[in-house]
Amino acid sequence: MVKTAWVTDSTAYLDEDLRNHPDLYKIPLTILLDDEEFLDGEDLTAEQLFERLKGLKNPPKTSQPSVGAFQTLYEQLSNDYDQIVAVLLSSKLSGTVSSSEQAAKLVSIPVTTIDSKILTYPLTALLKKGMDLLDEGNSLEFVIEQLESLRETNETYVLIGSLEQLHRSGRMSGVQFFLGSMLNVKPIIRIEDGALNVKEKARSEKKAKEKILDYLRTSYEKHHFKEVYILYGLHEEQAAAWEDELRNQFPELEIICCPLGAVIGVHAGENTLGISWHNGLK
Numbered sequence: 001m002v003k004t005a006w007v008t009d010s011t012a013y014l015d016e017d018l019r020n021h022p023d024l025y026k027i028p029l030t031i032l033l034d035d036e037e038f039l040d041g042e043d044l045t046a047e048q049l050f051e052r053l054k055g056l057k058n059p060p061k062t063s064q065p066s067v068g069a070f071q072t073l074y075e076q077l078s079n080d081y082d083q084i085v086a087v088l089l090s091s092k093l094s095g096t097v098s099s100s101e102q103a104a105k106l107v108s109i110p111v112t113t114i115d116s117k118i119l120t121y122p123l124t125a126l127l128k129k130g131m132d133l134l135d136e137g138n139s140l141e142f143v144i145e146q147l148e149s150l151r152e153t154n155e156t157y158v159l160i161g162s163l164e165q166l167h168r169s170g171r172m173s174g175v176q177f178f179l180g181s182m183l184n185v186k187p188i189i190r191i192e193d194g195a196l197n198v199k200e201k202a203r204s205e206k207k208a209k210e211k212i213l214d215y216l217r218t219s220y221e222k223h224h225f226k227e228v229y230i231l232y233g234l235h236e237e238q239a240a241a242w243e244d245e246l247r248n249q250f251p252e253l254e255i256i257c258c259p260l261g262a263v264i265g266v267h268a269g270e271n272t273l274g275i276s277w278h279n280g281l282k
Contacts, residue, residue: 005077007086010040011119032061049262050270064096070103078109087127089119090194117194121229121258122276153280156191161269223279227254234270
C-alpha cells in the first residue's frame with residue numbers, strides 16, 4: 001500500500017484531530033516585525049502579534065517558507081513515505097506554492113502540490129476532504145481532480161479589520177483604501193480565483209453583514225452545502241455573535257468558528273471578520 005505524507009502551511013487551521021494526525025506535517029511562514037523574525041504559530045501567537053503591531057517602527061511583513069525549508073522536509077519524509085501531497089494557501093496571496101513546486105524538483109520522492117486558492121479553515125476543509133478520499137482507496141489522480149473541482153466552488157467574503165494594514169502590505173490598492181477609510185465605506189472583500197477583490201461597498205458594517213448573509217442565503221438555497229466557516233482576527237466574541245445569528249437563520253448548517261492566525265492578521269487586522277463555504281461540499 002502506498003504511504004502518503006500530507007503537508008500544509010501555518011495559515012491552515014488544525015483542529016485536534018489534525019494536530020494529532022500521524023501523517024500530517026505543517027511548515028510555517030515567517031513574520032518580520034522590525035528586525036525580528038518569527039515563525040508563524042511557533043514563535044508568535046496572534047495575540048502577541050497584535051500587541052507588537054502597536055509599537056512597530058516599520059510595516060510588518062510576511063514571507064513564504066523557503067525552497068530549502070520545503071526540500072529539507074520532503075527529504076526527511078522520503079525516509080518513511082512513498083509520496084507527498086501538499087495542500088497550501090493561495091498562490092496569489094503567497095509564494096508558498098512556488099517554493100513547494102521548486103523543492104519538489106530537488107527530491108526523489110514524488111510531490112503533488114495543490115494550490116487551494118484560499119487559506120485558513122477553507123484550506124483545512126480541502127485538506128480533510130483529500131485525506132478522506134485517499135483513505136477510501138481512491139487514486140491520487142482522482143483525489144487531485146476532486147479537490148481542484150471543490151476549490152472552484154468556494155465563496156469567501158471578508159470585512160477587513162484594518163484597511164490601512166491591508167493597504168500597507170500591498171494587498172489593497174490606494175484607491176480602494178481611500179474609498180474605505182476616507183468616505184466611511186465598508187468594502188466587502190471576496191476571494192475570487194485565489195485573489196482579493198472588492199465585491200461590493202456598504203455604508204456601514206451592519207449593512208455589509210446583511211449583504212454577506214444574503215450571499216450565503218442565496219448560495220445555500222441553491223447548493224445545500226453542509227458547513228460554513230466564520231473566520232475572525234483576534235476577537236472571538238465578534239465571531240460568536242455572528243454565529244448565533246447564523247444558527248437562528250440556518251439551523252441545518254454546521255458552523256465552524258476559526259481564528260485567522262498571525263500571518264493573516266499582519267495584513268488584515270485584529271477586527272477582521274469573514275464567512276466562507278464550499279458550495280460543492282455536501
